[in-house]
Amino acid sequence: MNVDRLAAILKQAAQEEIMPRFRRLDEGTVQTKSGAFDLVTEADVGAERVITAAINAHRPDVLVIGEEAVAANPKLLDTNLEDRIVIYVDPVDGTANFAGGLPLFAVMAAVVQNGEPVAGVIYDPVGDDVLMAEKGCGAFQIFPDGRAIRQKFADPVPLSEMGGLASTMFLPMEQRTTVMANLAKVKMLANYRCAGHEYRYAAGGNVHFMMYAKLMPWDHVGGALIMREAGAHVAKFDGTPYHPSDLSGGLLVASDEESWTTLRHEVFTV
Structure with a gap:
């Protein structure tokens, strides 16, 4: 269409x-x-x-x-x-x-x-x-x-200089506690309760990462494609590609694969 x-x-x-x-x-x-x-x-x-x-x-x-x-x-x-x-x-x-x-x-x-x-x-x-x-x-x-x-996603920066968007409310409590503590390692964190505006903000190069624990296709299929087309590295928590049929497994977006790996190991250890 x-x-x-x-x-x-x-x-x-x-x-x-x-x-x-x-x-x-x-x-x-x-x-x-x-x-x-x-x-x-x-x-x-x-x-x-x-x-x-x-x-x-x-x-x-x-x-x-x-x-x-x-x-x-x-x-x-x-x-x-x-x-x-x-x-x-x-x-x-x-x-x-x-x-x-x-x-x-x-x-x-x-x-x-x-x-x-x-x-x-x-x-x-x-x-x-x-x-x-x-x-x-x-x-x-x-x-x-x-x-x-x-649109162009933000260039890579060190972990301590990263600003990002994360929705932690759908993580299990034990994992959420760990992730919230780990987020002290980055410079800025926000959540606008609207994936659409978060993807818009990220596409313009305003943040270095995004994280979502709950995957519904109307929330993330289009946004994830836009992020890839803006130059970001997009993958599920296990490193595999995100597909429209995926309803679990989390989603992590970062400036490049190296930044993605750093965030996955240092912050989003779920």
């Missing part, structure tokens, strides 16, 4: 279903799923409906797997990715931020063809710009006026 058309579909959904509700959510329109930080709003449901319908109208042969559809039918994650095109959709990434009125949320989509990621799109409804990548073509930030800026 054409990546520009996909970006336009995400933008349309944001304009119709998300932004009119930002800081205007009525009482009772925010629901809890698995916990206090796992929320769903009418904006999530409406945006996913619009995105799915628009993709199906253009490409009825494509299977769309959205976060909210999987919440209703978890068996969708068992889909065989071979010999087909699948588009994973996160209609509102960072729902807790959105529901809390914080302008750090994104709309994300990833295109997988025959089991391999071929495109990733992250749309920022507040800034009205897009981060996108196609396999082998580099990663770009596209602004409303048409400007396109090629």
Whole structure:
């Protein structure tokens, strides 16, 4: 599917279903799923409906797997990715931020063809710009006026000078305690509760590493492709490549393989 058309579909959904509700959510329109930080709003449901319908109208042969559809039918994650095109959709990434009125949320989509990621799109409804990548073509930030800026992940620095983004809440408690202590070895750590904005920030060369313990395809398939196209080294905790069907095993992103290995041994010893 054409990546520009996909970006336009995400933008349309944001304009119709998300932004009119930002800081205007009525009482009772925010629901809890698995916990206090796992929320769903009418904006999530409406945006996913619009995105799915628009993709199906253009490409009825494509299977769309959205976060909210999987919440209703978890068996969708068992889909065989071979010999087909699948588009994973996160209609509102960072729902807790959105529901809390914080302008750090994104709309994300990833295109997988025959089991391999071929495109990733992250749309920022507040800034009205897009981060996108196609396999082998580099990663770009596209602004409303048409400007396109090629993205480059940060150059390597020593461990003590590294700044990064890490989500530790899904690590088992014993491992989380170790990792949190080890993170004192780096210079800066942040977590924006929105993978979409974290990938956007990293693509522009603003951090030296990223770590995620929980892998859901709508959160990371597109972002991981964008990171690779921006020049980063991306692998699961065991050093193997990350694939769209992987739901566990963690994800570590770094400036290069040497930095990745240092972080894995010195910080993320899970």
